[in-house]
Amino acid sequence: MNAPQKDRYQPKPLLPKDKAGDRPLFMVMAILAFLATLTLLAVKTSYQMSARWGTDLENTMTVQIKPDVNMDTEQSVEIAHSILQKFSSVERIEKIPEANSRALLEPWLGTADLPADLPLPILLDITLKPGEAIDKQKLGAAFTQAGLRADIDDHGRWRKELRRSTRTARTLALLALFLVVVAVISAVIFAVRAGVVRQKRVIDVLHQVGADMNYTARLFSLRFALSGLKAGAVGAFGALLVLWVLTMVSSIGSSGLLLPLLGVTLSDLYFALAIPVLIALLSGISARRTIRATLLKKLYP
Amino acid sequence: MINTPPISAHVEFDRVGLRYGRGAEILSDVSFSLAPGSFNVITGPSGAGKTSLLKLLYLHMRPSRGLITLFGNDVSQLAGPAIPSLKRRMGVVLQDFSLIEHLSVFDNVALPLRVMGKTPQSYQDDVTTLLKWVGLGTRIHALPPTLSGGEKQRAAIARAIIGKPDILIADEPTGNIDRAMGARLFRLFTELNRLGTTIIIATHDTALIPEGAQIFNLSAGMLTMELSS
Numbered sequence: 287m288n289a290p291q292k293d294r295y296q297p298k299p300l301l302p303k304d305k306a307g308d309r310p311l312f313m314v315m316a317i318l319a320f321l322a323t324l325t326l327l328a329v330k331t332s333y334q335m336s337a338r339w340g341t342d343l344e345n346t347m348t349v350q351i352k353p354d355v356n357m358d359t360e361q362s363v364e365i366a367h368s369i370l371q372k373f374s375s376v377e378r379i380e381k382i383p384e385a386n387s388r389a390l391l392e393p394w395l396g397t398a399d400l401p402a403d404l405p406l407p408i409l410l411d412i413t414l415k416p417g418e419a420i421d422k423q424k425l426g427a428a429f430t431q432a433g434l435r436a437d438i439d440d441h442g443r444w445r446k447e448l449r450r451s452t453r454t455a456r457t458l459a460l461l462a463l464f465l466v467v468v469a470v471i472s473a474v475i476f477a478v479r480a481g482v483v484r485q486k487r488v489i490d491v492l493h494q495v496g497a498d499m500n501y502t503a504r505l506f507s508l509r510f511a512l513s514g515l516k517a518g519a520v521g522a523f524g525a526l527l528v529l530w531v532l533t534m535v536s537s538i539g540s541s542g543l544l545l546p547l548l549g550v551t552l553s554d555l556y557f558a559l560a561i562p563v564l565i566a567l568l569s570g571i572s573a574r575r576t577i578r579a580t581l582l583k584k585l586y587p
Numbered sequence: 588m589i590n591t592p593p594i595s596a597h598v599e600f601d602r603v604g605l606r607y608g609r610g611a612e613i614l615s616d617v618s619f620s621l622a623p624g625s626f627n628v629i630t631g632p633s634g635a636g637k638t639s640l641l642k643l644l645y646l647h648m649r650p651s652r653g654l655i656t657l658f659g660n661d662v663s664q665l666a667g668p669a670i671p672s673l674k675r676r677m678g679v680v681l682q683d684f685s686l687i688e689h690l691s692v693f694d695n696v697a698l699p700l701r702v703m704g705k706t707p708q709s710y711q712d713d714v715t716t717l718l719k720w721v722g723l724g725t726r727i728h729a730l731p732p733t734l735s736g737g738e739k740q741r742a743a744i745a746r747a748i749i750g751k752p753d754i755l756i757a758d759e760p761t762g763n764i765d766r767a768m769g770a771r772l773f774r775l776f777t778e779l780n781r782l783g784t785t786i787i788i789a790t791h792d793t794a795l796i797p798e799g800a801q802i803f804n805l806s807a808g809m810l811t812m813e814l815s816s
Contacts, residue, residue: 295707297697302689491685494645495746496675497702499668582667 300488301509311481312517315565318470319521320528323561325466327529327554329459336452343441343448347412347420352435353405362434363408369428370410375418382409471568478510478572482580489580499581507574514569518562526558597623597754597785598644603653605639612651613639615808621787621801623753626780628796629789631805637789638682640805641758644787645679646670658753675699678747678784680757684739686731692718692742693727699750714749721745721775737764744775754785761792769795 349370351362363381370376387406414420422438429436482489485506492502598621605614613636621627629637642648643655646662655662657673665673678699686695693714694701700710718727721741731739740760747755755776761769773795780786796802804811 295711297694297701297707298690300687300690300701487685488687491687491698492702493671494674494679494681494685495699495702496671496673496677496750498671501702 300492300505301485308481308513311477312513314473314477315514315517315569316521316524318473319518319561319565320525321521322466322470322564323522323525323558324529325463326557326561327525329456329463330554330557332452332455332459336448336455339448340445340452341416343445345414345416347414347438347440349410349412349429350437350439351408351410351429352437353407354433354435357433359408363410365432366408366410366429366434366436369425369432369434370412372428373420373425375414375420376412377415378413380411380413382411470565474514474565474568475572478514478569479576481510481513482506482573482576489577493581499578502581503574503577506577507570510573511566511570515562515566518565521565522558522561526554529554597621597658598787599654599656600643601654601656603643603650603655605636605643605648606651613808614643614650614810617653617808617810619803619810619812621785623785624780624783626777626786626797626800627788627803628793628800629787629803629805630791630793630796632791635805636808637791637805638758640810641756641787641789645677645756646674675703675750676752677754677756678744678750678752680740680743680747680755680760682758682762684731684743686739686742686746688731691728691730692723692734692738695731695742696745696749698746703750710749714745717745717749722771737768740764740768740772741775744772748779748784752784754787755779757786757788759790760788761790761795773797 349366351366353359354362357365367379370379384406387409391406412420420440422440426436426438429438489502492505598619600617600619603614603617604612606612617640629640631637639648643650644657646657649663658676660673662673687698690698696718697707697710697714700714701707715724715727718724721744723738723741723745726734726738726742729738731742734742744755744757744760747757757776760772760776764772769792776786776788777797790796793802801812
């Protein structure tokens with residue numbers, strides 16, 4: 287048998303590749319990365335969702351013009367329209383069709399045909415310019431002065447409710463993220479320690495032949511960091527894939543009015559990329575610390 | 588920091604004692620001195636403390652009392668991270684051979700050079716030559732599980748001496764092999780000793796001890812010395 291070819295010879299890695307015993311560690315880290323990515327994206331989505339709801343409510347108001355025997359509907363709308371246009375913060379005015387107004391009464395009056403001449407209030411949906419407000423009292427006074435009996439609803443009551451609900455949702459989401467991160471850190475440290483212990487033979491032999499502590503620590507930290515990066519990438523991109531499939535399924539027949547449609551965006555990708563990097567760092571540092579602790583005990587006990 | 592002053596002895600034990608936990612002393616008041624280039628054999632019955640004495644020598648454990656000086660350094664004063672540089676000056680052959688199973692014979696033997704940061708190209712010829720010298724020229728690519736006991740023993744010895752250590756320590760090197768192979772191994776140790784390596788062997792097989800070797804008899808933890816003739 288010949289000696290290894292001088293120009294091509296590369297020694298085998300000191301830590302065996304793809305050992306069957308590494309698979310459980312890989313699986314644990316991949317599953318943790320999967321859960322962490324889903325939690326992170328859920329937190330991000332909850333923030334986006336509450337922000338969107340808040341913006342929707344803060345930028346809109348509803349004006350309800352009550353029927354008046356002295357003024358026909360079209361005339362009332364025209365007057366209200368002209369008053370509203372004088373306010374610079376108003377961006378858009380939309381009259382809610384009568385059919386929609388009638389539909390709003392269905393929960394109380396049933397689906398039976400209502401008399402055509404039943405006087406119904408006129409609803410105007412007002413959109414304000416982003417970040418701007420309207421003086422509710424001034425608007426009310428202008429309507430009264432024009433002879434309109436109008437109620438102005440700036441959704442203040444709902445806004446308070448919503449703020450309270452979203453604050454609770456965000457706190458819960460952050461708590462979930464914190465717990466998942468703690469679980470990821472603990473499980474990765476535990477799994478890496480177990481992985482290092484399985485390579486005891488290599489550690490002992492390296493120690494016996496006089497390898498410096500940093501040499502062994504670097505060997506293991508690189509190996510486990512790389513393994514963590516791979517497992518983290520598999521878990522994170524698995525989570526993105528699942529999210530994308532859910533997007534496809536949930537988008538069928540969904541209006542996206544109440545809940546935003548799920549979706550995988552470029553920013554989600556960046557968030558997902560952070561997970562494998564975090565797991566790689568954790569694995570590398572954990573392996574390094576475990577090796578150093580093991581060798582310090584072993585160096586000269 | 589390890590000093591390397593001119594030294595008259597590689598190893599000095601001064602009233603060294605060793606006990607495991609709170610048990611009785613395995614070694615009691617062991618004192619001896621080994622000169623550079625000497626051939627030393629530690630004999631004694633099983634359980635006499637030969638392996639424990641070697642463990643103290645290759646810095647696997649600290650003594651319970653007494654002073655050990657290695658290459659002029661009081662080892663009790665050495666910090667942990669300074670130990671590997673001393674270990675690199677000693678080649679050790681243990682009873683279980685301590686070979687890494689997924690590495691070939693070549694890679695196992697090259698390990699001490701690899702951890703010193705040498706490139707494969709720089710040590711390839713030396714490792715190949717040494718493997719031929721110990722009779723493993725045809726087993727270079729073999730993995731340890733496929734080797735016989737004698738082949739594992741020779742691979743472990745080759746690994747212990749590839750870094751040209753000042754001291755070679757072997758624990759029962761003939762324990763797993765037949766007499767002919769044992770005699771061959773001792774000829775190998777004698778040859779290494781002729782090249783300047785201090786040899787320290789623990790064995791209960793006194794028939795193979797070469798002429799002129801220092802023999803240390805270990806019995807019930809006490810050490811006595813004689814010269815083989």
